[in-house]
Amino acid sequence: GESVGLHLPTLSVQEGDNSIINCAYSNSASDYFIWYKQESGKGPQFIIDIRSNMDKRQGQRVTVLLNKTVKHLSLQIAATQPGDSAVYFCAENTSRVGLVFGQGTRLTINP
Amino acid sequence: NAGVMQNPRHLVRRRGQEARLRCSPMKGHSHVYWYRQLPEEGLKFMVYLQKENIIDESGMPKERFSAEFPKEGPSILRIQQVVRGDSAAYFCASSPDSSRPQHFGDGTRLSIL
Numbered sequence: 001g002e003s004v005g006l007h008l009p010t011l012s013v014q015e016g017d018n019s020i021i022n023c024a025y026s027n028s029a030s031d032y033f034i035w036y037k038q039e040s041g042k043g044p045q046f047i048i049d050i051r052s053n054m055d056k057r058q059g060q061r062v063t064v065l066l067n068k069t070v071k072h073l074s075l076q077i078a079a080t081q082p083g084d085s086a087v088y089f090c091a092e093n094t095s096r097v098g099l100v101f102g103q104g105t106r107l108t109i110n111p
Numbered sequence: 112n113a114g115v116m117q118n119p120r121h122l123v124r125r126r127g128q129e130a131r132l133r134c135s136p137m138k139g140h141s142h143v144y145w146y147r148q149l150p151e152e153g154l155k156f157m158v159y160l161q162k163e164n165i166i167d168e169s170g171m172p173k174e175r176f177s178a179e180f181p182k183e184g185p186s187i188l189r190i191q192q193v194v195r196g197d198s199a200a201y202f203c204a205s206s207p208d209s210s211r212p213q214h215f216g217d218g219t220r221l222s223i224l
Binding site for chain 1: 115117144146151152153154155156159167170202204210212213214215216217218
């Protein structure tokens with residue numbers, strides 16, 4: 001069946017450094033991917049999305065890379081700040097069954 | 112522009128009682144999705160609704176669970192005869208259409224005593 005997974009469950013980086021969060025997906029037919037940030041006690045917050053006709057998309061301090069050949073997605077956060085500490089989920093959008101979420105990566109920013 | 116509103120934020124029920132969770136989508140959004148999240152896990156899709164219609168309920172248990180999105184008013188996720196295993200955070204999301212990003216509420220945390 002469809003599944004979206006993450007390589008690392010936890011990631012710690014120094015404040016100011018860049019961080020990279022990785023995600024693998026299994027459905028080669030998927031054409032739309034989203035990164036969400038979830039802080040404790042809150043719902044997932046949309047960060048950035050990318051469609052399969054693109055390899056890269058940039059936002060404010062964030063970049064998403066999509067490698068369809070190996071079915072891999074990554075989120076790069078530049079110059080991390082304490083407020084970036086959260087759990088990050090990649091999600092695969094299927095219009096039929098809704099979003100398929102990965103397990104999540106907990107990002108901790110060390111001062 | 113208000114985001115997705117869910118209430119209550121916390122709900123405590125005893126085994127056998129009914130739980131009703133409400134979700135008001137963002138203004139202009141006619142697509143609603145319900146998800147369930149266990150601690151330290153990702154969200155799991157339950158049901159997808161448009162106004163007055165259930166489009167996909169493949170992730171929702173066949174028994175005890177139901178969902179609706181009436182023409183007027185919020186979407187309701189209803190769990191009858193709750194059991195301990197129903198304890199979880201339930202999130203609602205909305206979007207203008209199925210190809211656009213879903214925006215989430217802050218969830219209802221359901222605890223079963």
